[in-house]
Amino acid sequence: MIYSFAKEDTRKEAFLEVLRSSGVDFELVEHDSAVVRVLGVVTPDLREKLDTVRDGRRSLTLKRRSETDCYSAFTDPNRLAVIAGPCAIESEEQIGAIVDFLSVEGVRYLRGGAYKPRTSCESFQGLGRPGLELLRKHADRAGMYVVTEVMDRSQVETVATYADILQVGSRNMFNYTLLTALGSVQKPVLLKRGMAATVAEWLKSAEYIMRGGNDRLILCERGIRTFEPTTSHTLDLAAVCIAAKESGLPVIADTSHACGRPDLVTPLAAAAVAAGASGIMVEIHPNPAEALSDGKQALTFNQFYRLLEKVTRIHSAIHE
Ligand code: PEP
Numbered sequence: 123m124i125y126s127f128a129k130e131d132t133r134k135e136a137f138l139e140v141l142r143s144s145g146v147d148f149e150l151v152e153h154d155s156a157v158v159r160v161l162g163v164v165t166p167d168l169r170e171k172l173d174t175v176r177d178g179r180r181s182l183t184l185k186r187r188s189e190t191d192c193y194s195a196f197t198d199p200n201r202l203a204v205i206a207g208p209c210a211i212e213s214e215e216q217i218g219a220i221v222d223f224l225s226v227e228g229v230r231y232l233r234g235g236a237y238k239p240r241t242s243c244e245s246f247q248g249l250g251r252p253g254l255e256l257l258r259k260h261a262d263r264a265g266m267y268v269v270t271e272v273m274d275r276s277q278v279e280t281v282a283t284y285a286d287i288l289q290v291g292s293r294n295m296f297n298y299t300l301l302t303a304l305g306s307v308q309k310p311v312l313l314k315r316g317m318a319a320t321v322a323e324w325l326k327s328a329e330y331i332m333r334g335g336n337d338r339l340i341l342c343e344r345g346i347r348t349f350e351p352t353t354s355h356t357l358d359l360a361a362v363c364i365a366a367k368e369s370g371l372p373v374i375a376d377t378s379h380a381c382g383r384p385d386l387v388t389p390l391a392a393a394a395v396a397a398g399a400s401g402i403m404v405e406i407h408p409n410p411a412e413a414l415s416d417g418k419q420a421l422t423f424n425q426f427y428r429l430l431e432k433v434t435r436i437h438s439a440i441h442e
């Protein structure tokens with residue numbers, strides 16, 4: 123299991139003391155922050171002690187206990203739905219490490235693409251069904267929900283077997299046969315905004331799914347194409363507010379694809395939460411430099427840890 127502490131986090135010493143006194147092996151890597159990798163078995167007793175020491179950020183975990191289905195966190199204004207994971211599932215080792223980390227942090231929604239819509243046909247296209255199997259297996263072991271993309275109507279049945287929430291990617295927001303097929307799926311759908319779609323077009327696409335009887339939708343703003351070249355896209359925060367107001371649906375922000383660079387993912391997520399987004403989606407990777415897709419925008423575990431601290435504080439502040 124991996125635990126991370128920001129430099130200024132005073133709970134680190136007490137945490138290490140609990141590990142030392144319980145005789146469990148661990149590795150400590152310190153640079154701009156500290157990562158503690160626990161090598162020995164974490165018994166439920168030990169886990170409780172470690173959690174007690176880290177009491178400051180248990181709010182996400184508390185939500186875990188009262189949650190009954192995967193859609194309710196998106197519709198309850200007192201909760202913030204956090205979806206995190208790699209751009210693509212690459213290997214058992216990669217997804218295993220990510221799930222170890224996220225589950226300790228209390229994150230409930232695991233993302234990861236098995237079918238990847240890549241701009242270049244030469245790029246890694248995803249592991250397909252074996253990727254879905256890995257995602258499900260590790261999510262189940264940690265009690266997490268799976269959010270993953272379905273690219274084509276021919277994949278709907280397969281993806282719905284493994285996913286809790288089916289994601290429609292930006293490139294497919296106008297794929298009306300796919301949207302229609304998702305109307306009869308009994309699982310929530312996360313509909314990303316097309317990168318060059320207006321809010322009105324986005325909401326029309328949502329209607330295609332709802333017309334089939336599936337009204338458990340989550341809208342996701344993921345940045346739009348503008349003339350600005352310093353970021354991959356431009357996060358349209360007004361659209362988060364307008365889409366929520368006009369549709370009554372939960373709207374979240376994917377701040378990784380919205381900017382394409384790690385230094386902006388956290389400030390944009392903070393802004394989205396402050397603007398009232400129902401949740402955020404963020405790409406993380408144990409080693410972004412070696413990621414098979416979107417490594418340039420992925421957050422490290424430490425960076426994500428800090429993001430979580432920030433957004434949970436902002437969320438609590440505006441919902442007090
Ligand atoms: C993704 O979430 O991995 C993805 C491909 O995003 P988008 O469809 O927003 O580009």
Ligand code: MN
Nearest residue numbers: 209405415416
């Ligand atoms: Mn990606």
